[in-house]
Amino acid sequence: MKQTKPKYRQIIDAAVEVIAENGYHSSQVSKIAKRAGVADGTIYLYFKNKEDILVSLFQEKMGVFIERIESATTSRQTPSEKLRVLVETHFEQLSEDHHLAVVTQLELRQSNKMLRMKINSVLKKYLDVIDEIVEEGIREEVFRDNINRKLVRQLIFGTIDEVVTNWVMKEERYDITKQAKEVHEMIVEGLLRRP
Amino acid sequence: MKQTKPKYRQIIDAAVEVIAENGYHSSQVSKIAKRAGVADGTIYLYFKNKEDILVSLFQEKMGVFIERIESATTSRQTPSEKLRVLVETHFEQLSEDHHLAVVTQLELRQSNKMLRMKINSVLKKYLDVIDEIVEEGIREEVFRDNINRKLVRQLIFGTIDEVVTNWVMKEERYDITKQAKEVHEMIVEGLLRRP
Amino acid sequence: MKQTKPKYRQIIDAAVEVIAENGYHSSQVSKIAKRAGVADGTIYLYFKNKEDILVSLFQEKMGVFIERIESATTSRQTPSEKLRVLVETHFEQLSEDHHLAVVTQLELRQSNKMLRMKINSVLKKYLDVIDEIVEEGIREEVFRDNINRKLVRQLIFGTIDEVVTNWVMKEERYDITKQAKEVHEMIVEGLLRRP
Amino acid sequence: MKQTKPKYRQIIDAAVEVIAENGYHSSQVSKIAKRAGVADGTIYLYFKNKEDILVSLFQEKMGVFIERIESATTSRQTPSEKLRVLVETHFEQLSEDHHLAVVTQLELRQSNKMLRMKINSVLKKYLDVIDEIVEEGIREEVFRDNINRKLVRQLIFGTIDEVVTNWVMKEERYDITKQAKEVHEMIVEGLLRRP
DNA sequence: CATGAATGAGCATTCATTCAT
DNA sequence: AATGAATGAATGCTCATTCAT
Structure with missing residues (x-):
């Protein structure tokens, strides 16, 4: 064919x-x-050249990846729900595309500094999504207002990324989507404003 | 000379x-x-070969790195204090050795899968330190007992790693040691058992 | 247009x-x-192929080039005058077509042996013109009769070619047509029969 | 061996x-x-790279080539004799080294502009030898003093080069050293001062 | 122990030419 | 006649590793 x-x-x-x-x-x-x-x-x-394949690959795949996360976090949800959906959608998408998971978590990281800079600029959009949810949570007084927004974003992304990387390195021998709930709770626990 | x-x-x-x-x-x-x-x-x-230089490098440097963290977290401290000291010592050591920071956060990650597996086995000892502190916190009923130990470890390590990487990529233009306190609070906030 | x-x-x-x-x-x-x-x-x-473009290019351009030299050397001239006109017309034509000068003197010479053999067969016609003038000079007892016709042709062509190449390599920074008279005198000086 | x-x-x-x-x-x-x-x-x-092989090749071979011509034209000779020896030595050397003849007359000319500039700077020394003989001839009032030194050099080099190239392209089917005398006479004929 | 000259496998990229439309 | 997307052969150079001294 x-x-x-x-x-x-x-x-x-x-x-x-x-x-x-x-x-x-x-x-x-x-x-x-x-x-x-x-x-x-x-x-x-x-x-243009080999590097351009990799950058384009990342842009294309992450473009869809992020769009799906954006459209899954609708306006009707609470900030916490949005975070849950974000984690879920993140895990689900990589779970459904084994190749992509390996490439983004392991292989693409061994590229040179130049390429990683370009990759980071693609990731920026994802980080913006996180930032916005966090900001909304604070604005709606669901999250504590004495948190450092940038550090919180790094906690959220760092945690998700580490969890996924561990899963990929363990050769995806367990179902990562089942961890979404726990990961979400763990993250939000530290963010919630106490009465 | x-x-x-x-x-x-x-x-x-x-x-x-x-x-x-x-x-x-x-x-x-x-x-x-x-x-x-x-x-x-x-x-x-x-x-043995070039890869062996890199693995040895990581073992030697991380050996010292982890030892310092171990000896800084003495038995008299509470689990939370230990975590604070861990973050502090982590940041301080990389802060004091610019070369090492660049190598561990950026350069060594471009190595191939094989090498990174070996690097991970070196990191294992560090993760054990984290695990032990978390376990102690749960045992002493300072941390919640319904947390997933492995996920918590991934949150702690993922967050610290992400914060450091961001700092290195920003060319270390700010004092990361000043963020230790906040990072610690942020992490512990989600772990503490509520009355 | x-x-x-x-x-x-x-x-x-x-x-x-x-x-x-x-x-x-x-x-x-x-x-x-x-x-x-x-x-x-x-x-x-x-x-037929790329080489054919170059050969055709040379044929077309040199065809016109040689025709102009032929028609400039009319029957009324003495052999020496004909040589003068030949040199003049040679210089003038290249002087008027910068692109052609660069291509014939420098660029086309970087072609492979095969192509240069074909180019030489195009040049043959030009060399025939020279031969005929020399022959006429000897016949009319203007030029010495103890000269080697082939070597004289090589002297004439070699000299003209070297003068032009030097001019092109000096980026045509002077007016080569002004050298025609001197070049002609220099060449003929060695050919003239002495009384 | x-x-x-x-x-x-x-x-x-x-x-x-x-x-x-x-x-x-x-x-x-x-x-x-x-x-x-x-x-x-x-x-x-x-x-350094492939081009450097070619430049070095030309420098090495032409270095020896020119040195031999220099040492063959001793101080006891008249300018005309020197020119004869120059032509002879030029022809002899290429006659004795078939490979070198092919390389210098045909193959090396298809190099790019950069390489040919470097080649020309090596040739400069050869042209200097010619210039000096011509100058000496004029000084000693053997050659005419109304000649253009630069054009004469171009005539001498252009002629020799053309003769050699024709010989190489004819696959060296005749003995070029036998032409040295004639070529020399032909060249000098145009230079001599008449009584 | 130490040297450093020599090795040779490995690979991104260009461009003349073809051929289905 | 004209197109231009697709082809795939061809090559200079690097660098981890070896081994004779």
């Missing part, structure tokens, strides 16, 4: 697979091309 | 410097050898 | 420009096609 | 052979290394 997906997406999907399976350093352009079913040279019609 | 440090340590110190200054991927064995003041071949009398 | 020149000529003119501006090795077929305002594939409807 | 020549010279000699036999564009570094009996990487211990 001939691939009919636009080549750009075809290549990105191939890259995720190849990197997840072979690791970042064993993922030659030619291997990605082969998996995508295109010639080596075709890669360069759609991407 | 001729170097009199044993060559093993000489090479490890050179590696930290070279990696911090040039980045992981620009740190060739020959560059490390030159900085250490030995011949390229000499490296291989003390280390 | 739409190009109305036949595509064949359009492409050759584009090639001269592109090669003169970018150098031989940076003159990709796609760049020539773009300059000519045609698609890459169209090139191959008019030329 | 193990090669004992210093590797630097070994590689240069291999390069001359390989380029003469395969042409400039088919002379991969790996091919040169193989011929020199060293590993590819070894090349880069002695040369």
Whole structure:
């Protein structure tokens, strides 16, 4: 069956697979091309260079990833509920895409400083979502107002990231989505304003 | 002045410097050898291969790092105090050794999966320290007993790591030791048992 | 304004420009096609391959070049006058077409042996013109009869070519047409039969 | 028999052979290394990059080439004799080293502008030798004093170069050293001061 | 113990040419 | 006739590791 997906997406999907399976350093352009079913040279019609594949990959995948989290946290929810949904959706998405989980948690981190800067700018949008929920929680007097917003964001993201990384390194042998509730409670526990 | 440090340590110190200054991927064995003041071949009398330099580096440096944290958390302290001291000592040590901070937070993460597994086994000891403090807190009924110990450890380590990484990526432009108190409070707030 | 020149000529003119501006090795077929305002594939409807563009270019341009020299050396002139006109016309034509000068003197020489052999067969006609003038000079007893005709031709062509190349390499910073008279005198001086 | 020549010279000699036999564009570094009996990487211990091999090759070979011409034109000779010896020595040397002749007359000319600039600066010394002989001839009132020194140099070098190139392109099917006398006479004929 | 010259596997990228439309 | 997306062969250079001295 001939691939009919636009080549750009075809290549990105191939890259995720190849990197997840072979690791970042064993993922030659030619291997990605082969998996995508295109010639080596075709890669360069759609991407500036190898690094551009990785940046684009991250942008595409994280774009969808973050959008889903944004649309899952609707206006009717309380800030705490939003955080719960954020954790849940984060875990679910990685749970459903094994390759993506490996790539984002392990492989893409071994890229050079330049690439990681670009990756961070993509992550910025995710951090903004967290910031907004936290801000809302404080405004609505659900969260304590004596917290350092930036540190709280780092706690939330750092915790989620560490939990996911541990899960991936344990070769995803347990169901991470079942931890969402606990992780959420643990995080919120420290944020709630006491009467 | 001729170097009199044993060559093993000489090479490890050179590696930290070279990696911090040039980045992981620009740190060739020959560059490390030159900085250490030995011949390229000499490296291989003390280390199995390049990866072994990095693993040893991490073991040596983290060994001291963790020992200091262990000895700073004495038996007279409460679990919460111990956590505070842990955060403080963590921040202080990286604050005092710029090279080490860059290497552990940024450069060593670009290593391959294999190397990072070995690094994780070194980190295990640190995580054990955290686990013990948490366990003690629960036992002494200071921390809630309905928490998931493993997740709490991931929250503590994930948060500290994220805070430090942010600081290093911001080129250490602020004094991270001043954040120790807040980070500690933020973490403990979620752990404390309520009356 | 739409190009109305036949595509064949359009492409050759584009090639001269592109090669003169970018150098031989940076003159990709796609760049020539773009300059000519045609698609890459169209090139191959008019030329067998890239080398064929260059050979055709040289044939076309040198065809005109040599024709002009032939028609400038009329039957009424003495052999020495003909040589003077030959040098003059040679210099003038390259002087008037900067791109052509760069391409013939510098860029086309970086082509491979095969291409240069073909170029030489184009030059053959020019060398014939020289031969004929020399022959006439000897026949008319203006030039010495103890000269080696082939060597004299090599002296004439070698000198003219070297003078032009020096001029192009000096970025044409002086008026080469002003040297025609001197070059001619210098050449003829060695040819003239002494009383 | 193990090669004992210093590797630097070994590689240069291999390069001359390989380029003469395969042409400039088919002379991969790996091919040169193989011929020199060293590993590819070894090349880069002695040369900065591929271009550096070619520049060094030209410098080394032309260095000797020019030195021989210089020492053959001794102080006891007249300017005209010096020119004769120059032509003779030029022809003889290329006659004795087929590979070198092919490389200097054909292959090295297809290099890029950068390389040719460097080659020209090596040639400068040769042109200086010519200039000096011409100058001496004029000073001693053997050559006419109304000649343009620069143009004369271009005539001498252009002629010699053209004669040699024709010989090489004719696959050296005749003995070029036998032409030295004639070429010399032809050149000097135009230079001599008439009584 | 120490040296450092030598090794050689490994890979991103370019670009002339083709061919389905 | 014209297009231009797709092809895939081809190569200079780096650097971890070895080993003769």
